[in-house]
Amino acid sequence: MTTPRSVDNEQRLPVCALPHWRRAVLKVGSNLLAADGRGLTVRYAQALADFIASSHAQGRQVVLVSSGAVAAGRALMREHAPAGSDIAARQALAALGQAPMIALWQSLSARPVAQVLLTHDDLRNRRRYLNARATLRELLLLDVLPVVNENDTVAVDELKLGDNDNLAAIVAALVDADLLLIASDIDALYTADPRRESTAQPVGHVSALTPRILAMAGGSGSTAGTGGMRTKLEAAGKAAAAGIPTALFHGGHAATVQALTDGQLHGTLIDAASSRMQARKYWLRHAPAAPGRIRVDAGAALALGNGRASLLPGGIVDAEGEFQRGDMVEIIDNERRSIARGLCQYGVAEVRRLAGRHSREIEDRLGYSYGVEVVHRDDLVIIKAEPNS
Numbered sequence: 374m375t376t377p378r379s380v381d382n383e384q385r386l387p388v389c390a391l392p393h394w395r396r397a398v399l400k401v402g403s404n405l406l407a408a409d410g411r412g413l414t415v416r417y418a419q420a421l422a423d424f425i426a427s428s429h430a431q432g433r434q435v436v437l438v439s440s441g442a443v444a445a446g447r448a449l450m451r452e453h454a455p456a457g458s459d460i461a462a463r464q465a466l467a468a469l470g471q472a473p474m475i476a477l478w479q480s481l482s483a484r485p486v487a488q489v490l491l492t493h494d495d496l497r498n499r500r501r502y503l504n505a506r507a508t509l510r511e512l513l514l515l516d517v518l519p520v521v522n523e524n525d526t527v528a529v530d531e532l533k534l535g536d537n538d539n540l541a542a543i544v545a546a547l548v549d550a551d552l553l554l555i556a557s558d559i560d561a562l563y564t565a566d567p568r569r570e571s572t573a574q575p576v577g578h579v580s581a582l583t584p585r586i587l588a589m590a591g592g593s594g595s596t597a598g599t600g601g602m603r604t605k606l607e608a609a610g611k612a613a614a615a616g617i618p619t620a621l622f623h624g625g626h627a628a629t630v631q632a633l634t635d636g637q638l639h640g641t642l643i644d645a646a647s648s649r650m651q652a653r654k655y656w657l658r659h660a661p662a663a664p665g666r667i668r669v670d671a672g673a674a675l676a677l678g679n680g681r682a683s684l685l686p687g688g689i690v691d692a693e694g695e696f697q698r699g700d701m702v703e704i705i706d707n708e709r710r711s712i713a714r715g716l717c718q719y720g721v722a723e724v725r726r727l728a729g730r731h732s733r734e735i736e737d738r739l740g741y742s743y744g745v746e747v748v749h750r751d752d753l754v755i756i757k758a759e760p761n762s
């Protein structure tokens with residue numbers, strides 16, 4: 374190991390074009406928000422908030438995933454803050470610091486800011502996944518800025534792993550983002566941790582996360598951040614599998630952040646493994662299905678077959694077997710041929726009550742509505758008929 378050194382390499386960094394994007398998830402780490410070690414500071418958040426505002430003015434949408442609650446809570450407690458890494462103590466600090474962290478972003482945003490707290494478990498459970506997705510979609514429609522953090526009170530993964538990087542990747546897939554932006558206190562992925570290896574070189578472009586690339590990443594170089602480059606590459610891997618490229622950059626360099634608005638990345642670009650559409654279709658095709666089916670009439674079968682329609686209640690004849698809201702279900706035609714599969718917004722009992730009804734009757738029939746699409750076209754994949762089947 375050689376001597377540590379400053380890692381301000383802005384001049385030496387490769388520059389590349391940021392992929393075209395309409396919706397991005399921006400992850401901001403604790404090291405930036407609590408850069409001076411005395412709680413939250415607007416020092417670097419200002420430029421990032423300006424980037425979000427100018428992206429919004431260009432007609433783009435940004436979902437912010439922000440860390441910093443623990444650092445903010447620690448600063449509030451001053452000398453009474455529990456030292457060390459006891460999980461319950463960090464959870465309490467996160468609960469204390471969450472409101473100030475949201476307040477910081479609100480103070481920098483002209484638009485209203487919405488707090489969204491999620492756990493990894495929420496996103497593994499398909500029903501909650503759909504609910505979280507619907508809420509985030511609605512927030513984006515309302516034109517507000519969603520600020521996501523892990524719900525640290527009930528989830529400890531994050532506090533052990535610094536997993537807001539991974540959370541950001543999952544949120545990117547959840548909101549169907551076309552880019553994951555990770556702002557950190559380091560300007561790129563280096564061939565080794567540049568705080569430890571003075572000969573480490575920045576890597577401008579990663580086309581695939583091979584074992585050689587993954588081996589470059591070390592843990593966090595600070596006490597505020599927790600995951601280091603390792604969790605950033607894990608996150609990039611998740612995003613890549615969902616068809617989303619990742620950009621890593623220094624969120625504390627105003628010029629770097631400004632350049633993003635002009636479509637230039639001074640940092641590391643990690644390519645997606647396939648297109649978002651291919652990744653999604655692959656997932657829909659291979660996700661395990663619940664033991665249930667929805668039978669549709671000839672009109673609905675035709676509409677679904679063109680690949681652009683959602684399944685609405687009117688085209689449903691019946692539902693059978695067992696499935697719940699969020700389950701993957703098979704869709705069959707009147708001859709009981711399998712024509713599609715998709716994530717169902719309603720459980721089997723609800724689908725039976727809605728079968729053949731007009732979309733506007735949903736609320737009357739159920740007393741609530743998860744939307745007019747029983748299976749949304751984004752969640753649907755067509756199964757090509759086998760010859761003679």
Ligand SMILES: Nc1ncnc2c1ncn2[C@@H]1O[C@H](COP(=O)(O)OP(=O)(O)O)[C@@H](O)[C@H]1O
Nearest residue numbers: 402403404557563565591593594598600601602
């Ligand atoms: N190969 C590497 N390239 C760049 N940074 C690395 C590498 N390995 C480890 N790191 C460390 O990762 C840190 C960033 O992660 P982290 O401390 O978790 O920050 P954040 O709070 O932004 O998530 C850097 O400051 C650096 O010390």
Ligand SMILES: N[C@@H](CCC(=O)OP(=O)(O)O)C(=O)O
Nearest residue numbers: 403440441442443535599600
């Ligand atoms: N969710 C917690 C911890 C997150 C954390 O430290 O992550 P990071 O700074 O992104 O490595 C918080 O808001 O403080």
